[in-house]
Amino acid sequence: MKIYLLISGKYGSRVVNNLAEHGMASNIVGMEEFPQDLPEFIEDFTSYIPQNLPPADLIIAVGLSGDINMIVTYIAQETGAKSAIIPVYDPQQMPPGLQKEIQESAPDVRIVFPKPFCSLEPVGDAPIDEFATRFGKPVLFIKSDRYIKKVEVLRGAPCGSTDYIVRGLWSTPAEEAESSATLKLHNYPCNASSDTDPAVGDTSMHLASYQIKEAIKRGLGFAMKTAVVDPEKCNPEKCQEECIKSCPQVLIGLDTVTFNPDKMAEIDPATCGYCEICVRECPLDAIEIKSGRFKLNE
Numbered sequence: 001m002k003i004y005l006l007i008s009g010k011y012g013s014r015v016v017n018n019l020a021e022h023g024m025a026s027n028i029v030g031m032e033e034f035p036q037d038l039p040e041f042i043e044d045f046t047s048y049i050p051q052n053l054p055p056a057d058l059i060i061a062v063g064l065s066g067d068i069n070m071i072v073t074y075i076a077q078e079t080g081a082k083s084a085i086i087p088v089y090d091p092q093q094m095p096p097g098l099q100k101e102i103q104e105s106a107p108d109v110r111i112v113f114p115k116p117f118c119s120l121e122p123v124g125d126a127p128i129d130e131f132a133t134r135f136g137k138p139v140l141f142i143k144s145d146r147y148i149k150k151v152e153v154l155r156g157a158p159c160g161s162t163d164y165i166v167r168g169l170w171s172t173p174a175e176e177a178e179s180s181a182t183l184k185l186h187n188y189p190c191n192a193s194s195d196t197d198p199a200v201g202d203t204s205m206h207l208a209s210y211q212i213k214e215a216i217k218r219g220l221g222f223a224m225k226t227a228v229v230d231p232e233k234c235n236p237e238k239c240q241e242e243c244i245k246s247c248p249q250v251l252i253g254l255d256t257v258t259f260n261p262d263k264m265a266e267i268d269p270a271t272c273g274y275c276e277i278c279v280r281e282c283p284l285d286a287i288e289i290k291s292g293r294f295k296l297n298e
């Protein structure tokens with residue numbers, strides 16, 4: 001697979017270095033770096049289009065903010081690429097209107113906007129999926145008894161944060177690994193913004209922490225904290241199903257809140273980030289955050 005990269009800033013460089021360190025250097029057929037101080041609104045992109053573009057299968061734009069992201073569709077046209085990834089790490093970087101404009105300007109190119117990059121999973125598009133089997137939403141193999149004995153990264157965040165986090169997990173008490181991973185992510189120079197994204201009601205930084213927590217939980221087979229629905233109180237006929245409408249994980253495409261055959265809301269402890277948003281939104285006070293040891297479904 002041939003990848004053409006468009007990068008800007010330290011985050012862009014970090015992603016390139018991480019891909020190269022993980023054996024992807026030979027897949028990168030070209031790269032263009034943009035300054036970070038480009039105007040937010042750009043009328044004419046022609047002067048920004050690199051010369052002599054090589055054929056490519058996948059365009060990845062990392063760290064570009066505002067209208068310059070529109071260039072992805074021009075580059076796709078010139079390189080023949082039919083797939084593109086534009087990770088969203090900040091609400092200002094990619095307002096919903098711009099995302100729609102990019103999509104509409106290239107209807108024959110499959111463009112995904114993972115929010116953030118470490119939430120990327122295969123989507124049924126060959127080049128995106130080839131990339132997403134190795135980079136995106138973290139997946140870990142964990143061997144443990146009461147303590148973490150071994151952690152292997154099966155899929156890591158494109159910025160390299162997963163490797164950094166797992167390096168510090170060895171010998172951590174298994175029941176503390178989830179919270180320890182969150183702290184370590186906050187120590188990593190993660191590019192995800194701490195501004196609330198109005199489209200999901202939460203910050204990209206929190207969304208990034210939910211993804212690494214999920215990897216730890218799935219690796220261990222249990223969660224230590226989750227939102228839980230009280231079936232005695234839940235009554236979707238008396239609410240507007242606020243829990244499912246407000247859950248940030250649902251809003252980025254996960255099945256964190258679902259309705260069971262009895263039409264009661266259910267929350268998946270594997271993906272619940274215990275942000276408490278649904279707790280506040282449920283008009284019947286049917287949800288609370290509980291700590292314990294919640295076994296995950298296979």
Ligand code: SF4
Pocket residue numbers: 229233234235236239240241242243244264265281282283284285286287
């Ligand atoms: S948990 Fe609350 S908001 Fe969700 S369906 Fe039940 S009553 Fe409605």
Ligand code: SF4
Pocket residue numbers: 227246247248249250256257267271272273274275276277278279
């Ligand atoms: S606490 Fe509620 S809103 Fe937050 S992630 Fe869990 S289910 Fe979703």
